[in-house]
Each structure stands twice: as structure tokens, then as C-alpha cells.
Amino acid sequence: MASASISWLAKLSDQHVIVTANRRLALYWQEQYAAYQRGLGHTVWQTLDIIPYQSWLVRCYQSGIDNGLLTPQLLLNEQQELSIWETIISHSARPLLQLAAVAKEAKRAWQLLWEWQCSLDHPSFTHSEDCTAFQQWAQQFQQHLTLQQWLDCSQLPEIVYNLLQQHSELMPRHMVWLGFIELVPQQQKIIELLLKQGSTCQQFAFSEQVATVHCLTAPNQATEIRTMARWAKNLLNNPAHRVGCIVPDIAAIRPELLRTFTEIFVPELLLEPNNIDTRLPFNISAGLALHEYPIIYAALQALQLNQAQIPTSVLLHLLRAPFFGPAAELFAQVRLQGQLRPYHQHKFSPPQLLSWLQSQKVECQWLRNMIQLISHITHQTTQQAPSQWAQSFSEQLELLGWPGERTLNSEEYQLLQKWQALLAGLASLDIIYPSLSSKMAWTKLQALAAATLFQPQTPESKLQILGTLEAVGQRFTHLWVMGLDDNHWPSKPSPNNFLPLSLQRDKLMPQASSERETDYCKRLLSHYYQSSAQVIVSYSQQAADTMLRPSRLINELTCLGLNELMLADDIQLAELVAAAAKVEEVELSSAPPVSAPELVRGGVGLLKSQAACAFKAFAEYRLGAKLAETWELGIAATERGNLLHSCLEYIWGRLGSQQQLLKLTAQELLDIIQQAIAQAISQFKSTRATMLNHKLWQIESQRLTKLLLAWLEKEKQRKDFTVIATEQAVELNLGGLALTLKIDRIDQLASGEYVIIDYKTSKVQAQWQAEHLTEPQLPLYCISSPYPIAAVSLAQVRNDEMKFHGLAQSDGLLPQLKTADDWQNMLASWQQLLEQLGAQFLAGHAAIAPRDKQTCELCQLELVCRIRGKAVVSDE
Numbered sequence: 001m002a003s004a005s006i007s008w009l010a011k012l013s014d015q016h017v018i019v020t021a022n023r024r025l026a027l028y029w030q031e032q033y034a035a036y037q038r039g040l041g042h043t044v045w046q047t048l049d050i051i052p053y054q055s056w057l058v059r060c061y062q063s064g065i066d067n068g069l070l071t072p073q074l075l076l077n078e079q080q081e082l083s084i085w086e087t088i089i090s091h092s093a094r095p096l097l098q099l100a101a102v103a104k105e106a107k108r109a110w111q112l113l114w115e116w117q118c119s120l121d122h123p124s125f126t127h128s129e130d131c132t133a134f135q136q137w138a139q140q141f142q143q144h145l146t147l148q149q150w151l152d153c154s155q156l157p158e159i160v161y162n163l164l165q166q167h168s169e170l171m172p173r174h175m176v177w178l179g180f181i182e183l184v185p186q187q188q189k190i191i192e193l194l195l196k197q198g199s200t201c202q203q204f205a206f207s208e209q210v211a212t213v214h215c216l217t218a219p220n221q222a223t224e225i226r227t228m229a230r231w232a233k234n235l236l237n238n239p240a241h242r243v244g245c246i247v248p249d250i251a252a253i254r255p256e257l258l259r260t261f262t263e264i265f266v267p268e269l270l271l272e273p274n275n276i277d278t279r280l281p282f283n284i285s286a287g288l289a290l291h292e293y294p295i296i297y298a299a300l301q302a303l304q305l306n307q308a309q310i311p312t313s314v315l316l317h318l319l320r321a322p323f324f325g326p327a328a329e330l331f332a333q334v335r336l337q338g339q340l341r342p343y344h345q346h347k348f349s350p351p352q353l354l355s356w357l358q359s360q361k362v363e364c365q366w367l368r369n370m371i372q373l374i375s376h377i378t379h380q381t382t383q384q385a386p387s388q389w390a391q392s393f394s395e396q397l398e399l400l401g402w403p404g405e406r407t408l409n410s411e412e413y414q415l416l417q418k419w420q421a422l423l424a425g426l427a428s429l430d431i432i433y434p435s436l437s438s439k440m441a442w443t444k445l446q447a448l449a450a451a452t453l454f455q456p457q458t459p460e461s462k463l464q465i466l467g468t469l470e471a472v473g474q475r476f477t478h479l480w481v482m483g484l485d486d487n488h489w490p491s492k493p494s495p496n497n498f499l500p501l502s503l504q505r506d507k508l509m510p511q512a513s514s515e516r517e518t519d520y521c522k523r524l525l526s527h528y529y530q531s532s533a534q535v536i537v538s539y540s541q542q543a544a545d546t547m548l549r550p551s552r553l554i555n556e557l558t559c560l561g562l563n564e565l566m567l568a569d570d571i572q573l574a575e576l577v578a579a580a581a582k583v584e585e586v587e588l589s590s591a592p593p594v595s596a597p598e599l600v601r602g603g604v605g606l607l608k609s610q611a612a613c614a615f616k617a618f619a620e621y622r623l624g625a626k627l628a629e630t631w632e633l634g635i636a637a638t639e640r641g642n643l644l645h646s647c648l649e650y651i652w653g654r655l656g657s658q659q660q661l662l663k664l665t666a667q668e669l670l671d672i673i674q675q676a677i678a679q680a681i682s683q684f685k686s687t688r689a690t691m692l693n694h695k696l697w698q699i700e701s702q703r704l705t706k707l708l709l710a711w712l713e714k715e716k717q718r719k720d721f722t723v724i725a726t727e728q729a730v731e732l733n734l735g736g737l738a739l740t741l742k743i744d745r746i747d748q749l750a751s752g753e754y755v756i757i758d759y760k761t762s763k764v765q766a767q768w769q770a771e772h773l774t775e776p777q778l779p780l781y782c783i784s785s786p787y788p789i790a791a792v793s794l795a796q797v798r799n800d801e802m803k804f805h806g807l808a809q810s811d812g813l814l815p816q817l818k819t820a821d822d823w824q825n826m827l828a829s830w831q832q833l834l835e836q837l838g839a840q841f842l843a844g845h846a847a848i849a850p851r852d853k854q855t856c857e858l859c860q861l862e863l864v865c866r867i868r869g870k871a872v873v874s875d876e
């Protein structure tokens, strides 16, 4: 393959300039040529002038300046151009929401005008409002550039053309254009000039090879990718092969491609994903945008500390990310996360944050750095030039210890260099904006990161996974082009919004019409067929709910069955892991008994866990396994429950009986409820860290008022009762296990009987039979109560449904309660079961034995008990 593909290059001399459509292609042919020379036994050779088109233009321009033939002008970079468009558009009379997107589209329209050599004065610009608006923006853009003596990339070819026209001595004598599917009129003009002045110009195309092409159908995209990866792996067993996989819209499915190819080629790497890209035996193009890499993402998050309102999510990220502070302080940072969560607010002002940071008792570098940084930020200037922001941002990250003390991998080193380039890009905006707010500077930096694709440098590989254009001009022994279904190939027209449609169609501009797209895709296929001896094209039959057919450009090809590829057996990663794993079974039916020095704290929850699954109780109450509190905005559900409990305790403390309740006027009842709420909220604020604002508390008060009014209405409809205890603490000893309980409420009815009530704000579901006991709470209260209890009930206090749920000795003690068949017998069996559970816990009974499947679904310990690997859960 090498000699055939390189023979044309070997005939060229240092008189030739070979311009390529992109940088990747220039590198590819430079490497091919070097390999060819080494193959001839040479250790030194004359390098060929292989250069990307855009770089060649810049080189010509620079040479014009160096020779005194051109007046130097500042050549704008992409971000500078976009910022000028944004500034002009933002001052236009039309209100625009997506300023950045509109600026990008306008910039592209401007580029198309120059490439296709169209005039801005074309009469069709008056046909639509968008086109007219663009015409005005473009005129302002041009005037601004002329005034400032700046030059943009769209006009650079015109400058080079004029330069070459006037100074033919600067012209290359021989030129080869490589990897261009089509030459735009602007490029054709340059070629015509070269030819007219006596230079040779040649557009390179492979001619010695026409492929055998087959079409393969896959049921879905995942199978299509997987089959392509297995096919490539099979071929790479032969070191002479160079394999290409072409993927339209590669950026959109890059993660799937990376995962599948890694799983097929080096599955073990999936288990240690850090630095994965740099150790793969294949090269995959279309890197991620810079802000998608964790180290850059973390830096951008940290710089949000400059905002007037700092999102809590940013602080939590900074506490979790490994790029700030010493790794040894991880536990201190976890503790700080725990301190931050109870605030339940999604933003902090810098002074609020500073006061929170200063109130923390945790000793760690992270905290000290943050205090220093936030103090610094609160005094910094609010407006400064982009280059000053670049400097400030850099210093701020240094203060925070970014990128941390851990050893960086090769990808992260490359990313640090990219970060410096990003800051330089921000600084380059000085010429556009004399000053920016910190928020605007951050937005610009973020936009720059989002627009910059980064692919870690990897060694040259025999397997290239490429987008549709990157593959043009490269040579392969085998090529697979996937995704050629009738929905995507040719792609649907998508003309530019700011250029007249008739103009775009007349000139055959990109994506202007379906005919143009069809022709373009045909040309691409023809390039692929000439670049490899064997080509497979493929499509999937289904994408989500849509059935797909082959593109009309490939439906006459010979079909190839999956089994004709003769691939090795497909082994899934899970099977490989299972086969390689050495599983060590630890049978844990009993732990050491609880002995004197061991301090076990628990209440109802302990016995509830023991009843659900002995291991759960063991893990939670003896090993201390506990899930971190999840961060919720506003007031957490458990806190809402506590507020309701406090309110009801206050109300019944004031009223004492149903008779008192019934005597109240509507206004008196409302007053008591509001006093109860005010007291509950004040108590909450005095015991919990909170920075919730006044408005949120107002909403919570309204919610509680509505809820309490509805619940007390229900209480009015019961039989006469007196509340004799609220939130009563009870100590209980169950077979040696000391428990501390708190009974929400005990009522005495007019008949003299006692009932226990426990408030719930969640949906109530409970089974009371001893053999299926799911809620031991009420039975525990029952056996520990100082009064003989005749009914127990969970009171569901919810706006969607208010109800009592429980058991009674006889009918009518509380609404909706069921009557127990034999109350005394039931009390005895509860006593026996609870004592048994307590004794089992003390004895160290810790078998992984959940009561049923649902128990595990509601439990969060499966990573500890590994129940999934066991077959002990019955469906009952």
C-alpha cells in the first residue's frame, strides 16, 4: 500500500507547494513521506512543503508584509471576529435572544459571501427582513474593520490573490491541492491566476485503486458501531493494514464510539478510565469541547466565585473536585459538604459565603484558600479589560491551588497548555472591549472553551476513526463508512438564514438544496471508493421509533451479511469481567455480639431495620453505614415533617382537648395556627443552619396554615377526646437493648380509653401482623406506654389525603381504624416479636435476609451487602 500511495508524492520536489484541506491531512502526508524516505534507507531528506490551506494564506500574507508589499493589518482571530459581530448585532434595532448563535450565523454568511464571490449589494437581499438586517450588519462590520485597519479570515484570500497578481515572484511554481471535495469560487480564482502566470496546478485524486464496495445492514446504531469495531480489530491482526472508519456527525456519537471501540480493543481500560484517550490503539477524531474536560470544567466553575450570586452547586463541585487543595484533606472537604447541605439554598452572596466560610471549624487548606480568595474578590474592581480579567482569573485559580497537588496525566498537561491559550484568547479581546464586568469576562471565557475542540495527542495509529471530511485525501487498505441511511445521507438542506435563498441555490452554496447535498454526498462517496481497496458502507434499520432505509446513494450495492464478515465471537464486557473476577464469598450470618463497651444508639429505626433485614440493622447501627444527605433546594421533606410536628405539639399544648378546639371561632383558630407556625419556624432557625429568605418562609407558612386547618377540621369530627401527652419521651428495655422513643401524642377518649397517634406527612402503608410487621413504631409505643392502650394510629397529614390508619381494640375509637381480632393476643405477639428482634440484634444476628424484594428497593445498602450477586430475595 505504501509504495502505491506514496508514488505520486515521491515525484514532487521542493519547488512544489502541497496545500491540504485540513491540518490532519497535512500531518498524515508528512508522516507518509517520512516513512517512505526511511524505507529507502535515508536518514536525512529534503522535506516537502505540505501545508494546510489556511496556513498557506497566512504565510503568503506574512511574506507580503515582510517584503514591504503590504501594509500590516491585524489579522483577527475567530473570537475577535465573533465579538465584533456580537457587538454590532446587539446594537441593532431587532431584539435578539440568542446573540451568540446569531453572531455565528452572520459570520458564516459573511464567509460564504466571500468564498462564493457574491456581492453584498445583490438585489435579492431586500427580499427578506433577515437578509436586509444582515446586509446592514455586514456593512458596519466592513466599515469597522476598515477604520481599525483590521483584517478577517474571510477576506484574507482576496488580499493574497491581489498580492500574487501584482507580485508574481511570490507565486509557487508548482502547486498541488489535496483533500478538497470541492474548490470554492474564491479558491478557483487563485488557481486560475496561478495557471495564467505559468504555474502548474493540480488537484490530486487517487486513481490507481477502485474499491470493492459492499453494503451491510445493522438492526440499530449500537450494533452497527460494535460490528464495525470488531471488523477493524480483525483486520488489524495484519500489520500491513491501515483501516479507516468514517462516521458522519462523529461529534454527536463520539462517547459511544470511544466506549465501544475501547471495549472491543482494550476492555481492561474501561475499568480505569483516567487518561484513556492517550493509551488507545486507535485514533478517534472530533475531540470534546474544552469545557467538557474535568480539569477545565473545574477551573471555570471556580471562576464563578466572581459572580454577585454564587451558586451552591459551584461550592459543592469545588469541594468534590480533586483539583483544589491537598488530596490528604479529602475528608475535611467531605465534612464541609455536609455542613453546606443543610442550608438548602441555591445561591450565596459573597459576604454571606465569606461569613459561612469563617464560621467553619474544619481545619483545611481548602477553607483557608477560599476565605482568602473571597475576601480578595469582594474588594476587587468590578470592571476591567479582558486581559486584566485573564490575569485576575489566573491569580484566583492559583490562590485556590488549582490544578491541585496530584500528579497530572499526559492529557491534563496538554489541557493546561490549552487553558493558557484560552486566557490568551480572552486577553485578545482588549481590542474589542475596553472593559468588561466579571460576569461578561467569564461568559466570554466559557464561550471560548465551548468553541475549542481538544483532542489529546496520540501516536500515529493503524486505525483511524474519522468524520466525513477528515478522511478525504487519506489512503486505507480497508474502509467502513457507517450511518448511510435515507434520513441522514444526503443530509437535509439547511441554508444560511441571512443570505437570500435564491442566491444560495443559484450559486450551489453548501446545504442550500437537496440536489446540491446529493451531489456533494456522491462526490464524497466517490472519494472514499478511490481511497481504499475494500469498502463497506452501512446503515441501521432503526433509530428510536423511526424505521430507516438505506440511502438511495447506496441501495444498489451488493449486500453483505453479518456472518460473511467472519468475525470472532463477540464477548461482552460483563462476561469478560465475570470470567476474570476472583470472587471471594464472605458468609455473614452473624457478627460479634454487642458487648459492653460498644455504644449502640437507636430507637424505632433500629428495630424497623432489624425487622426488614438483619444485615441492614447491623450495617446502619453498628457499622455506621449512612448515606450522605442529599442536597435539596429550600426546605427538605424531613424538615417539613418536623415543622408540622412542632406546630401540632404547640396547638394541642394550648388547646388540650377537642372541646376547646370546637369552641374556637374561625379567627381564633387561625391565630393559634399562625402562632404555632411562627414558633416552629423560630425554633427551626435557632437550631439549624439556614439562609432561606423571607419569601420562602412566607410560602412555607401558607402551606402549613392550609394543612393544619384541614387536619384540625378532621379532628373536630372525631369522638370527644383529651390530649394527655405530646412528644412524650419513653425509655424502653427490650431484652437488654435500651431504646429511647418519643410518642407524638396520647389521647384519652371520653369513654376513658387511650389511643396513640403518630403523625406522618408521607403516604402511609403499614402491616401490623407480627409475622409481617413493617412499622414497629406503633407496637413499640403500645408496649412502652404508661397507659393501657386501646387503639394505635398513624395520622396521615397531607393535603391530598387526610386519614387515620391503624388498629383498635373495638369499633369507633378513631375513624377509619380496623378492629383487631384479638387485641390482647396481638399485644402479646408484638411484645414477643419486638423482644426477639432486640435480642437478635444484640446477639449479632446479621444475615443478609431481606423480608422481600421491596425491602431492598427501599434500602440503599446494596453496594455493601452485594445482594445482587445473591439469590436470597423471594418475590413474596
Ligand code: SF4
Pocket (backbone or CB within 6 Å): 612, 613, 614, 615, 616, 848, 849, 850, 855, 856, 859, 860, 861, 862, 865, 866, 867
Ligand atoms: S439491600 Fe436488601 S439485603 Fe441489602 S441490606 Fe438492604 S435490605 Fe438487606
